[in-house]
Amino acid sequence: MSQRINAFTQSPELFKKYIEFGMLVKSGAIEESILHLVEIRASQMNGCGFCLDMHVKQAKIHGERELRLHHVAIWRESTLFSPRERAALAWTEVLTHLPEQGVPDEIYERVRTQFSEKEISDLSFAVMAINGWNRLNVGFRTVPGSADKAYGLDKAHLE
Numbered sequence: 001m002s003q004r005i006n007a008f009t010q011s012p013e014l015f016k017k018y019i020e021f022g023m024l025v026k027s028g029a030i031e032e033s034i035l036h037l038v039e040i041r042a043s044q045m046n047g048c049g050f051c052l053d054m055h056v057k058q059a060k061i062h063g064e065r066e067l068r069l070h071h072v073a074i075w076r077e078s079t080l081f082s083p084r085e086r087a088a089l090a091w092t093e094v095l096t097h098l099p100e101q102g103v104p105d106e107i108y109e110r111v112r113t114q115f116s117e118k119e120i121s122d123l124s125f126a127v128m129a130i131n132g133w134n135r136l137n138v139g140f141r142t143v144p145g146s147a148d149k150a151y152g153l154d155k156a157h158l159e
Contacts, residue, residue, distance in 0.1 A: 001141075004139075004140040004141050005140060006140065007136055007139075007140050008136075018129075018132065018133075021129060022129050022133075025122070025125050025126045025129045028122035028125070028126070029116070029118050029119045029122045030088075030119060030122050030123050030126055032062060033059075033062070033064065033085075034084070034085060034088045034123075035126055036055060036058060036059035036062065036064060037059075037072060037075075037081075037085055037088060037089060037092075038088055038089070038092045038123070038126050038127060038130060039051065039055035039058075039126075039130045040052060040055045040056060040059065040069070040072045041072055041073075041075070041089050041092045041093065041096075042092050042096045042127060042130040042131055042134060043055060043130065043134055044072065044073055045093065045096050045097060046096065046131065046134035046135070046138060047138060048133070048134035048137050048138050049137075049144040050137040050142040050143065050144045050146070050147075051130065051133055051134050051137055052144070053144035053145055054144075054147070054151065054153060055130075056069055056156075056158070057148070057153040057156035057158055058151075058153065058156075060156045060158060061152075061153070061155055061156050065080075067080065068080045068081070072089075075089045083113075083114055084114040084115070086110075087110045087111045087113070087114040087115065088111075088114075088115075088123060090107050090110060090111070091107065091111045091120075091123055091124070091127065092127050094107050095124060095127040095128070095131075096127065096131055111123070
């Protein structure tokens with residue numbers, strides 16, 4: 001396997017602006033616990049080991065229960081998620097893997113019953129942000145756990 005470039009050192013200005021964008025997303029209208037679920041679910045769907053590893057650790061550090069972390073992949077069958085969380089997970093999935101016919105009205109209406117217009121917008125930007133990170137980290141094969149110390153993720157005590 002060939003060594004891939006580090007896109008973040010090759011394009012530091014873009015990296016800095018994308019970090020700023022991510023910080024704006026985190027300061028938006030969506031609560032942190034839902035942002036963690038969005039980041040985890042999109043990363044699972046995209047096969048991004050680096051982001052999945054990072055966001056599971058962040059969620060644990062911020063108090064997320066381990067069983068819920070295990071249930072994100074099976075959220076439809078799980079009883080551990082609220083209607084608001086379920087709507088966010090459905091929105092994450094449909095925006096991560098866009099159907100050929102576009103977003104079904106049923107999913108959009110479910111999201112509208114749980115989120116304000118501002119929250120739907122902010123949630124959509126959150127999905128967009130994690131999908132971008134996933135594509136960079138999958139494309140350049142960023143190693144899961146390689147930034148744990150830099151991001152303080154060793155505090156999650158997951159080994």
